[in-house]
Amino acid sequence: MGQLSLQQAVEDVPSLRAVFVTAMPDCLLYDSWVRSGEDWIPENIASYFGDLVRANREGLKGLHAWSAEMQVTIESADLLLVLRELRDFVIALAFERSAPLGMVRVHINRILARLSDLLPPLAPEERPRALLVVEFLEKYAPDPHAVMQRVALRTGISIEELRQPERLDAGQLERLEGSVKEILGLDALAM
């Protein structure tokens, strides 16, 4: 979908500040529209929405309360953010905080109907797990500039080898995942 098509799908929606379309399961930015005057950088944001929806989905499944119509609504000081799943995508819609919730729901339904026609079926790209692990780490690690050195020190895998994670063997991948979990303080990597 081109920028023009997404823009056409949302341009008449009042109070809408941005739309981010994240392709799942890799949490990669697929498309976006940001209202003029906003300084958001979609590439820096979109993947977090995918993670957020995935975590929410798993949590609701644990509560036996998940449904395909699930919606995440976040009300911050100056922003109303709504996340919805649409087939292989997560759609994040950022509204002005003052927008009435009832009207927001109406707008969302209309936008999703339009996007449903526009967004293509997506064949998830098969990517090596080690690559996903490294991407996950770089996205969430504190001090990302030094994190690969930390992994190298923890695992004994050289920096050069870590630069090509898809070539790591099974034992190295296990050490890599272990070190990433320790660095991030996680029991499991939700990828």
Place this chain on the structure above:
Amino acid sequence: MSAPQPALREYLAEHDLMLFGGAPAVYHCHHFNLFLDQTIDDALGQVAGERLRFSAAREFAHDFLVTACAREGATTPVERISVAQTLFAAMGQGKLQLSVDPAGGQGRGEFLHYGYSWFEKYGTKVKRLRPADAFAAGFAAAANEVAFGLPLGSTNAVEGFCIARRDPHCAFTLTAGSPTPAGPKVGAAEIRANVRPAFTGKSEDEVVKIAAGLRDFTASVRGDHRGLVQAFGVYVTLHLSGYYNRISFDAVRHIEATTPQSVGVLEELLRESGHVCVFNTFGGILLSPEWEGMVGKLSGDPTQVVLGCAAIARALGFGHWTIADLQPGRRLVMRSPATYESAYFIARHGRAARGNDYFFQGAVLAVAQLAHRVDWKSKPKLTQEFYQSLFRGGIPWRAEQTRGIAKGDEMSEIVVSSTNST
């Protein structure tokens, strides 16, 4: 920033190394403290890393407290515990309350420097699984040993609750341990014996003048009610340099023996602890109203920044940093006849095979970055985002240690050159 007990603080006049209560000491910020501790855990694994950090803290706090209690005339256990708690808070380490007897007891920590600053810096980003305050644990164990006249190693301490793990406070359990022989002593005498003849560098008069002013300033400020020293955008500690040195060099030796292929990344991370420290702390000082009042506004001239950094380093007890060469945009060479790292290394380990002033290496690289990559006139905020932005596209400088006191040279020398000029 605080100089908790000015009467206890002294400098080696020509070498700008600091002693606190007779123990080798330096000022360091939470960025350095957290990154260095983290690197030790990365190198040794979290459990062994904690053990080393605890042992190093206990060893150097033990010597420090023996001397401090003698100076204060503290002869009873209650008096000695009181001295330890007071000094701990005065050093900017937070508040530690001990309820102990010779067999052990309990400790409670509030606003402990490591746990508190870790949570503030990282707590919203990652979850911490292990406690953060091995230094406080070692200090508590040492306080118990000194209070009851026990030899080093007689007390162990484990942190069961830690604010960095979202517990409401920090808590320690102290138990009896086994006396441990200390390594070769590294006290004031050993430091004095392992410096080289002093020399001067460029802009020496100005550097000396600013350093003296900064020392006066740090001597007049006190820590706050939390036992923390918060200034220049960082949390500052007056710290025992033996702690830093032992954990760094023991970790290097461990990696050399077990996974020698990883020595390079360990050394890189040790340098980074110096880099993050100087960028944030020196940068914060240079941007402070106090600096402007004492030295004047920064014009953005790299020379002004570099000489300011040399003065700050001397005031913080890092050694007699001098500017040997500065070609703005191209090259910076700094030298010192004494660093807190080399003095320790020689005293404890003898001669080094290679330059190993890791902090000095990272620090001079950061000085070059501060001199050339910060728009001082706009008074930027030195945020984490700004710091991370320095690394995008690669750092346009490389640092190299060309001489080292610990390997037998008359000085330690760091050469930083632009990667764009070759």
